[in-house]
Amino acid sequence: xxxxxxxTNIGAYLxxxxxxxxxxxxxxxxxxxxxxxxxxxxxxxxxxxPTRPEMVSVAxxxxxxxxxxxxxxxxxxxxxxxxxxxxxxxxxRGKERIVPSSSVVPKEAIHLEWSNYARAWxxxxxxxxxxxxxxxxxxxxxxxxxxxxxxFCVTTGQLVTCSLAAFAFARLRFxxxxxxxxxxxxxxxxxxxxxxxxxxxxxxxxRLTDTYWALILPGLFSAYGTFLLRQxxxxxxxxxxxxxxxxxxxxFSIYWRIIMPLSxxxxxxxxxxxxxxxxxxxxxxxxxxxxxGKKTLPIGLAHFQGPYLTEWHLLMxxxxxxxxxxxxxxxxxxxxxxxxxxLSGLKA
Amino acid sequence: MSALVKRRARxxxxxxxxxERPRAxxxxxxxxxxxxxxxxxFLVFTLLPVLAAFGLSVTRxxxxxxxxxxxxxxxxxxxxxxxxxxxxxxxxxxxxRYLYNTVFLMAGIPIGLALSLLLALLLNRRLRGVVFFxxxxxxxxxxxxxxxxxxxxxxxxxxxxxxxxxxxxxGIADPPAWLLSTQWAKPAFIxxxxxxxxxxxxxxxxxxxLQGIPAELYEAAEIDGAGSWHRLRHxxxxxxxxxxxxxxxxxxxAGFQGGFIAAFMMTxxxxxxxxxxxxxxxxxxxxxxxxxxxxxxxxxxxxLLVFGLTLINWQVGKRVVxxx
Numbered sequence: 001x002x003x004x005x006x007x008t009n010i011g012a013y014l015x016x017x018x019x020x021x022x023x024x025x026x027x028x029x030x031x032x033x034x035x036x037x038x039x040x041x042x043x044x045x046x047x048x049x050p051t052r053p054e055m056v057s058v059a060x061x062x063x064x065x066x067x068x069x070x071x072x073x074x075x076x077x078x079x080x081x082x083x084x085x086x087x088x089x090x091x092x093r094g095k096e097r098i099v100p101s102s103s104v105v106p107k108e109a110i111h112l113e114w115s116n117y118a119r120a121w122x123x124x125x126x127x128x129x130x131x132x133x134x135x136x137x138x139x140x141x142x143x144x145x146x147x148x149x150x151x152f153c154v155t156t157g158q159l160v161t162c163s164l165a166a167f168a169f170a171r172l173r174f175x176x177x178x179x180x181x182x183x184x185x186x187x188x189x190x191x192x193x194x195x196x197x198x199x200x201x202x203x204x205x206x207r208l209t210d211t212y213w214a215l216i217l218p219g220l221f222s223a224y225g226t227f228l229l230r231q232x233x234x235x236x237x238x239x240x241x242x243x244x245x246x247x248x249x250x251x252f253s254i255y256w257r258i259i260m261p262l263s264x265x266x267x268x269x270x271x272x273x274x275x276x277x278x279x280x281x282x283x284x285x286x287x288x289x290x291x292x293g294k295k296t297l298p299i300g301l302a303h304f305q306g307p308y309l310t311e312w313h314l315l316m317x318x319x320x321x322x323x324x325x326x327x328x329x330x331x332x333x334x335x336x337x338x339x340x341x342x343l344s345g346l347k348a
Numbered sequence: 349m350s351a352l353v354k355r356r357a358r359x360x361x362x363x364x365x366x367x368e369r370p371r372a373x374x375x376x377x378x379x380x381x382x383x384x385x386x387x388x389x390f391l392v393f394t395l396l397p398v399l400a401a402f403g404l405s406v407t408r409x410x411x412x413x414x415x416x417x418x419x420x421x422x423x424x425x426x427x428x429x430x431x432x433x434x435x436x437x438x439x440x441x442x443x444x445r446y447l448y449n450t451v452f453l454m455a456g457i458p459i460g461l462a463l464s465l466l467l468a469l470l471l472n473r474r475l476r477g478v479v480f481f482x483x484x485x486x487x488x489x490x491x492x493x494x495x496x497x498x499x500x501x502x503x504x505x506x507x508x509x510x511x512x513x514x515x516x517x518x519g520i521a522d523p524p525a526w527l528l529s530t531q532w533a534k535p536a537f538i539x540x541x542x543x544x545x546x547x548x549x550x551x552x553x554x555x556x557x558l559q560g561i562p563a564e565l566y567e568a569a570e571i572d573g574a575g576s577w578h579r580l581r582h583x584x585x586x587x588x589x590x591x592x593x594x595x596x597x598x599x600x601x602a603g604f605q606g607g608f609i610a611a612f613m614m615t616x617x618x619x620x621x622x623x624x625x626x627x628x629x630x631x632x633x634x635x636x637x638x639x640x641x642x643x644x645x646x647x648x649x650x651x652l653l654v655f656g657l658t659l660i661n662w663q664v665g666k667r668v669v670x671x672x
């Protein structure tokens with residue numbers, strides 16, 4: 001029995017490892033490409049470890065190095081020029097010779113081109129960006145700051161407004177409470193695309209397109225967040241509140257001193273959801289933001305793709321730049337995140 | 349989704365709390381203050397736009413100027429057919445084509461569900477390092493979809509891309525051109541979506557479902573001599589049917605709204621419209637051609653599709669789903 005369990009465990013590990021490898025291959029490929037010298041990007045067959053041609057210097061000049069194989073001996077030579085089927089080389093003694101191309105193999109050395117990241121970071125210039133505070137700044141710096149600003153405002157705002165409303169729905173009695181809550185629930189199943197066009201019209205009417213307000217305002221409220229928190233608040237026992245009420249605590253201090261501290265896991269869950277959702281949001285910013293200085297990371301990356309369409313090393317470096325903070329937040333917050341999905345059964 | 353949400357809400361509905369004496373008036377005022385920030389935003393940025401979408405769908409509106417009444421002409425222009433020669437011709441053939449594309453891309457959903465279930469079964473075994481694998485499988489889901497789209501555009505590059513290089517080294521001399529081929533662009537999108545989603549939300553929901561199955565059931569089955577296949581077939585699968593059903597519904601709903609970022613970043617809906625989904629079509633009509641009324645009508649049709657799907661699924665679900 002024990003032996004069989006061990007065998008199935010090994011089988012499970014093998015399957016997990018196989019899946020894990022398949023899942024990570026594209027991500028590793030992205031990182032590998034982002035560190036390649038441009039000359040190594042389009043090589044066939046592809047290389048996993050980034051390399052670049054090794055150089056030798058002969059008489060003060062740099063040439064690509066090659067490995068010459070002749071009469072069973074190998075020697076490093078400098079490749080001066082290439083002709084069809086032939087190579088012009090300088091051998092170790094500095095003598096120029098012409099040899100068949102099949103006998104010289106270009107030498108390559110492992111080389112991580114970290115400067116790709118700096119190049120991608122600086123590739124776009126923004127004249128005025130991030131609340132107009134930065135002039136002639138690096139594109140991705142501006143996109144980062146914009147994303148941070150918008151995500152911070154939306155996440156904080158949504159936690160505040162949703163928890164307040166959820167408290168009212170869970171703990172207070174008022175007229176039309178259930179009808180209003182039902183209206184909240186009903187909008188949960190309306191696809192975002194339905195509200196997109198009217199919302200855009202609204203923003204235009206209010207002259208808010210191409211402002212941070214357009215990015216932040218619609219995100220400050222959510223039926224989903226209210227629902228999630230209300231469900232959690234319902235599970236918090238009332239005894240503490242009753243005691244506090246006898247001591248003369250009003251609704252706000254019950255909300256702030258009792259419910260909120262007891263609901264940290266739910267708030268963390270919602271916070272993680274909202275952070276990831278806002279950070280990665282694409283369609284809405286794409287529609288309402290035109291000014292490069294106000295673009296967030298995803299639409300900044302989309303903009304970056306235009307002029308650098310085939311420079312894959314730079315595109316991949318930029319993609320890593322965009323993905324990185326999200327991965328960190330996820331790895332830190334994944335406990336809450338996973339619990340949140342299981343708890344609410346809903347995607348953000 | 350909504351019905352489930354409502355059911356849960358009802359279950360969570362506690363009997364009215366607090367002292368018995370009526371203090372609804374004061375409490376009402378307090379509640380108003382608590383609700384104000386959220387409800388004001390909800391009214392202006394959610395409820396009003398939802399209603400406005402229906403209103404705009406019966407207008408002609410070019411974003412500048414004000415909308416003019418168009419009756420149901422947008423809908424008949426989208427859905428209508430006209431006699432042409434011997435057969436019928438759709439008045440907006442693109443709509444039907446893009447609807448077909450959207451449904452085609454959903455072909456990956458059953459495969460995705462099966463793989464998610466398999467992953468969840470593996471992750472549910474109490475093995476060392478399971479959290480590492482769970483995190484790894486989930487990663488693609490939280491990565492910025494724009495970056496993922498760029499990454500896959502590179503992986504799918506026909507000449508030196510990773511996928512075709514791999515296929516060539518396996519002896520396939522002439523692998524598909526993927527995103528450049530009208531025939532292979534949609535399968536390429538399906539592969540990418542599978543990579544993004546198999547370890548994601550669906551897998552976590554399955555995992556939660558698995559952990560909710562009482563251990564006694566398995567113990568009893570073991571005493572009766574049931575093998576692992578039988579336990580999977582007769583306990584796990586039926587006990588998971590609510591999860592499967594729920595996951596299927598939300599995947600279909602997401603499927604109808606899918607494909608925007610991939611189309612925008614990778615193919616611009618091409619080649620020759622092969623990867624244009626309904627979402628991308630709505631975007632094109634609204635924000636490239638500024639036909640806001642027409643696009644709103646498309647959005648309303650998309651909403652009705654999603655809504656109808658929810659209703660049908662719910663009816664079917666009542667019959668086939670096994671609730672404990």
